[in-house]
Amino acid sequence: MNETVLRAEGVRKSYDGLPVLQGVSLEVGRGEVKVIIGPSGSGKSTFLRALALLEPVDAGEVYLEGEQVSGLKEKELATHRSEIGMVFQRFNLFQNMTALGNVMVALRDVRRVPRQEARARALEFLARVGLRDKAENYPEELSGGQQQRVAIARALVMRPKAMLFDEPTSALDVELVREVLDVMESLARDGMTMVVVSHELRFAHHVASSILMMDEGKIIEEAPPEQFFSAPSHERTKRFLALVE
C-alpha cells in the first residue's frame, strides 16, 4: 500500500570543494508529507533542488516511482522535472505572464496540450487555490500570498507525482502565511506526496508524516511529529527546536 514515490540515496554535492550534502538519503511513500528543518546552510534547499533534478549531484541517485531519474541527459531530465512539482521561496512566477498564463505555459510547451484544454485546466487549478478571479492579473498585481498560490497551481496543473516546497512561506508577510499553508494542508489531505522545507512547526506538527532534521549536509534525525517534538533524540535537534520556538 505504501509504495515509495520519491527516493534519494547517498546524495553528495560540493561547491568548490566545500561539502554541502554529505550522503543524504530519503524515502517518501505515496501520500506522505516529509518536513525538513534545519539551520541555514545545512543543505536543505540544495537537497530539495537535487530532488527536483535542478542540481547535478556529485554522487548518489534519485528515483521517481522506482525509476532512476538522476544523472540523465538534459532531455530526459526535463521530462522528469515536469513530473515533480517545485515551489520556490520567492515564488518565481513568470513576470511577463498573467496568473493564467503562468499556469498554462508548461501544459502548452511541455505537455503539448491544445490551447482551449490547457486554459480550462489552468482555470480549474486556479480555482482550486482560490484565485479564479485573478486569472487575468499579472504577478506584480498580486500579493505575495496570492503569488505563491498561483505558483502552487502552476506546479499542480502538471499533475506531479510529488510536490516539493522550498521554504514556501518565508518570504511572506505574517498575515499571508496562513492562506498558503491552508492550500498545502488541503493538498496533504487529498493525498499528495510532499517534501517541505519549512520552519512552520505548527504546520509540521499538524500535517507531517515525519519530520527530518538536517545539519551540516546530513539528515541527523527522522521521527513522526509527536516523537520529534516531545522527545528528540539528538542534542542538536533539541537546541535547534529551542531556537525556532
Added chain:
Amino acid sequence: MLASFDTHLFWTALTSGPYWRGALTALELTVVSLATAIVVGFFVALGALSRLRRFRTSAWIYNWLFRATPTLLLLIIVWDVIPQQFTVFTHNWFTPFLAAFIALSLNEAAYMAEIIRAGLLAVDPGQELAGRALGMRRWQILRRVVVPQAVRIVIPPTGNEFITLLKLTSLASVISVHELLTAANEQASISFSYREVYGAALVYYLVIVSVLMFLQSRLERRFTFRSRSRGRTAVGLAATAHDAR
C-alpha cells in the same frame, strides 16, 4: 548685419526632392541596419552567454573587432578595400547603399550584442529556474520568459542606438550614398544660405526622432506587464505596487 531668414528658401529646401529622398535614404539605412544588427546582436549575445567556450570566444572576437573599428573606416573598407580583393563586389549590384548597410550593420551589431547581453542578464535567474522546474527546455524558457522580459530592458538603449545610427548614416556620404546631409551640403554649396538649408535638414531629423520617441513609448507600454490601465508613470507604478500589497 545678419540677413533676414529666407522662409521661401527654407520651404523650397524642405520640400525638395533631394531632401525627401535623402531623408528617406537615411531612414531606410537606419531601419534596415538596426533591424539586422538586432538579429545578429542577439546571436552574438547568446554566444557570449553560452556554456561552450568556442561560442564565447567567437562572440568576444566579433565584439572586439567591430567595436574597435571606427565606423568611417569600416565603411571605407567595405566599399573600397573589399572590391579590390574580390572582383564580384565590383559589379553593379554592389551599390553604395548596400555597402553602407553592411558596414553599419556589422558595426551596430557589436553594440546591440552588448545591450542585449545586459538585458538577458538583468532577468531574474529565478525565472529560468522556475521554467526548468516545470520541464521547459532552454530555448522555450528563452522565447517565452527571458526574451520578453529582456525586451523591456533593452528598448531604451536601443532607442539611443537608433538615433546614433540615424546620425551615423551621414558618414555614408563619403561612399557617395545620397542621404539627407549630402542633399543639404549640395544645397548649401549652391545657395550659401546655410541657416535655411541646414535648418531644413534639422527639421527632418527632429521629425524622425519625434516619431521614434512616440513609437518607443508605445513599445515600452506594450512590454510593461500589467493588466489595468497600461503604461503609467514610475510614480503611478509605485503607488499601485503599494496598493497591491
